[in-house]
Amino acid sequence: MQIRNNRDQFGTVSIILHWLGAIAIIAMLVTAAGVFLAPNDEIAGARIEFHASTGMLLYVLIAIRILWSWFETKPNPLQPDRKLTVVIRIVHSALLLLIALQLITGPLDVWSGGWPVSAFGIYTFASPFDGPRPWHNLIGDVHSFTGLAIASLVTVHILAAFKHHFINRDRTLPRMLGKSK
Numbered sequence: 001m002q003i004r005n006n007r008d009q010f011g012t013v014s015i016i017l018h019w020l021g022a023i024a025i026i027a028m029l030v031t032a033a034g035v036f037l038a039p040n041d042e043i044a045g046a047r048i049e050f051h052a053s054t055g056m057l058l059y060v061l062i063a064i065r066i067l068w069s070w071f072e073t074k075p076n077p078l079q080p081d082r083k084l085t086v087v088i089r090i091v092h093s094a095l096l097l098l099i100a101l102q103l104i105t106g107p108l109d110v111w112s113g114g115w116p117v118s119a120f121g122i123y124t125f126a127s128p129f130d131g132p133r134p135w136h137n138l139i140g141d142v143h144s145f146t147g148l149a150i151a152s153l154v155t156v157h158i159l160a161a162f163k164h165h166f167i168n169r170d171r172t173l174p175r176m177l178g179k180s181k
Contacts, residue, residue, distance in 0.1 A: 005073045017065040056119040095153045105143040112136040
């Protein structure tokens with residue numbers, strides 16, 4: 001398998017970054033849901049800390065993925081229908097925009113409550129605010145709403161991949177698994 005993308009398929013680095021991102025996003029969604037399902041405040045706090053720490057890793061992963069994609073060739077779309085290609089790009093762009101919004105509102109939600117953000121207890125990012133802010137709840141609501149929107153778009157993304165694989169029988173899924181023609 002090739003390291004770099006070409007016009008026909010994704011390279012190993014792009015594929016690994018895609019799947020690591022997918023795992024991280026799903027982990028973020030699962031840990032966020034786990035906070036709401038926690039039986040007590042202590043467990044909820046531990047889950048929030050794990051969620052925030054995983055988010056810190058996601059910053060690094062997203063930065064690497066963005067840098068890599070700037071310098072990489074984009075494989076040609078497999079879909080010949082231009083209208084559908086536009087819809088696919090809109091959905092991908094919306095997903096990336098929502099992820100960016102999550103990465104902004106996540107720490108801001110914690111900091112606007114006057115708390116620090118910890119990265120696995122190794123490093124702590126102190127709040128730039130001296131206490132809770134009046135807009136703390138609004139930021140939390142935006143963070144929650146965008147999380148639900150991401151969960152919806154991830155579901156659409158997964159279902160579309162299965163549709164391509166099982167109904168269209170095209171190369172969409174094998175191409176993202178690194179399988180050649």
